[in-house]
Amino acid sequence: MTDAAAVSTFQEDLKKRCSTCSLRHLCLPLGLDSDDIKRLDDIISQRRKVPAGQHLFRVGDSLRSLAAVRTGFFKVYELGADGREQVSGFQTEGDLLGLDAISGGAHRGSALALVDAEVCAIPFDRLEGLLAEMPGLQRRFHAILSGTIVANQTLMMMLGTMRAEHRLATFLLDLSARLGARGRSPTLLHLPMSREDIGNYLGLKLETVSRVLSHFRDQGLIKVAGRTIEIRRIDALRALVSGVLRH
Amino acid sequence: MTDAAAVSTFQEDLKKRCSTCSLRHLCLPLGLDSDDIKRLDDIISQRRKVPAGQHLFRVGDSLRSLAAVRTGFFKVYELGADGREQVSGFQTEGDLLGLDAISGGAHRGSALALVDAEVCAIPFDRLEGLLAEMPGLQRRFHAILSGTIVANQTLMMMLGTMRAEHRLATFLLDLSARLGARGRSPTLLHLPMSREDIGNYLGLKLETVSRVLSHFRDQGLIKVAGRTIEIRRIDALRALVSGVLRH
DNA sequence: TTCGCACCTTGATGTAGATCAAAACATAGC
DNA sequence: GCTATGTTTTGATCTACATCAAGGTGCGAA
CATH class of the missing domain: 1.10.10.10 (Winged helix-like DNA-binding domain superfamily/Winged helix DNA-binding domain)
Known part of the structure; x- marks a missing residue:
């Protein structure tokens, strides 16, 4: 933080880091100590802007990175066998996108930005490596996956009863x-x-x-x-x- | 396999091992090599019989082990805010039960054996340890979690459209x-x-x-x-x- | 074998929400 | 400002499924 190189890019750096991100208590870093968050910072290098009305990914796109929503709002929807659309969720700040693509390697749905949005790209292969080394991150990631299952069950309850x-x-x-x-x-x-x-x-x-x-x-x-x-x-x-x- | 102690319990051993289980190409061990399956064997010691009409777990029970269905059929159901029941799935051979309890530590639904059933108990804390050491198992476990999300989305599609x-x-x-x-x-x-x-x-x-x-x-x-x-x-x-x- | 009970099938009727239709309201471009 | 285009509201009618009701079927117990 105090050396010359860091200072010159201070603004960008500050924005890009989980360590200083206002969503760190909601997002993937939840519950990690500051050393762990720094290691997570190392693999999350890319931010991506997605203007309203544009897709972050579409059905069939292969999974390279999971995406954590930094700002904005997405809807994720799938297409049924007969072509009808089903919205499976609305994602906002701190939510992870792309979890359904882990099995199968390709996205099962499309993610559309409802308003101008920004996401942090989390390269999935590097995340897998980090999970093996960081028990805290592994627990958090499993909790997110399991939490997604629970959220879907709530929705199923609504739709069914x-x-x-x-x-x-x-x-x-x-x-x-x-x-x-x-x-x-x-x-x-x-x-x-x-x-x-x-x-x-x-x-x-x-x-x-x-x-x-x-x-x-x-x-x-x-x-x-x-x-x-x-x-x-x-x-x-x-x-x-x-x-x-x-x- | 060739020492005296092992021979004396050969029958039980044979039954208890993922290595020789007929479901190893469907269940958690899918895609693992034989060395990895042996390590998995070490933590899966318990089999449990669940007679038809009995619960494997109920809402609120704390999660100690995931369960892999060896034989039989379960229905998993949740109770809504107003007390109504919603069946969220039917699980059979090779399916994993308890994934929704990972976030939160307690089961969100109840699992009822529809016919006489048998499950392999997978102690979750030991599984977490193994995941960190075995990249293949980690990938498989994430694929199962993600696959559950995908399966639920299919159900949501049905219920919704x-x-x-x-x-x-x-x-x-x-x-x-x-x-x-x-x-x-x-x-x-x-x-x-x-x-x-x-x-x-x-x-x-x-x-x-x-x-x-x-x-x-x-x-x-x-x-x-x-x-x-x-x-x-x-x-x-x-x-x-x-x-x-x-x- | 018969009884009892849980499960399933089929019919008659009711209703929540879909569909069809049109007007009110925004929002963007010119 | 006005016009065009998409979104939301509200109303009238329709329908797929729920609800209510009555038999039928299969199976375990005595």
Whole structure:
């Protein structure tokens, strides 16, 4: 930090390092000590900007690097046997992209930037090497993989057993919690995705999404202004999800 | 193998070893060389029988070991916020159970033996140690975790976008392929689960499952005799799934 | 063999959400 | 500013599947 060469590129360096990244308590480095994070820094050299509307990767692309979202928002979607699209998730700061490509070596879905985004590329072969040497990183990586499985099971639960209102309430609460964990307001949400994307993710049509949101608005649970949604009675949303308000 | 002590327990040993296990080309050891499999053998000491109708683990149980299914069939299900059940998968020979518990340390779902079953217990802490030392095993383990994510995405696709007939056809084809990979008949299926379990897994009611199966039978696609189903026109089922037969 | 019980099938009816349609609202370009 | 284009809202109608209901089937126990 104090030698001449480092100073000359101080700005870039500061931005590129996990050590100083504001997301290090969410992302891959979570739980690592500073020595370990420095070793992780060594393999994460590349940042990549992805403008809104562009793909980070597409189905069939081979996996070279996992990507950690630095800023922005992605939707990942797959194409079914009959060509229909299914959104499998929305990823934002600190989330990892590309985990589904580890088995098979090629991406199973496409990742589209919903807003201007930036990602850190994590070369997968070098990560594998580091995992073997760093037990803490290995545990963290397995926790992320397992956590992805758990998140998908939550979604399966929604798609399999919940009605439209419960799905939307769960969606809003999940988004609220995730934004909250990232230091954003947990009640004032700026949705980066369309009603159609939300519907696709939740197994609903866009009209149904719109109707349910209007219904929540009429009940005073939320305030809707286009893609900006303010949660006004988060407790009522929670009660709805937990089935207290059956109707 | 040739010393006196080993000979005395030859039968048990033979049964307990991955090295000689008929599932080693499906299960965790897939792709490992014989030296590596021997090291894996060392940490997998326990077999456990689980009679039909009993749980291997329940929600909240802490994770000590992953379990590899040796024989039998399990269903894994979770309970939602409102208490409703969602079957997240059916596991059989060579499948790993407990992956969702790695993040969080406790099981998120319950695993129920649908028929008499036997599993190999894989102590997770010892597995972690071995992963760090054996690159091949690490790759295999990551492929399994990633493959579970991919399998769940397929299910999400079904739940989110497919109609009842497509879901059932996909279910039958998936089961057929899995049994085929295990050396069983890919056309004569003995379902270990009830219509209700199938329906829950697919996001349908048991009556709908029954009706769709009857419909397939009437079309000559399958033969139904209780839980025994014979696939007669697998090509037609595939065509249905791929959307060729839209109607 | 018969009983009891759990599971499955089939039919009649109801309904949540899809589909069809159109108007209101943004947002971007000119 | 106005026009064009995509997104969202709201309404009317339709439908795939759920729900309710009644028999049928198979299997273990006595």
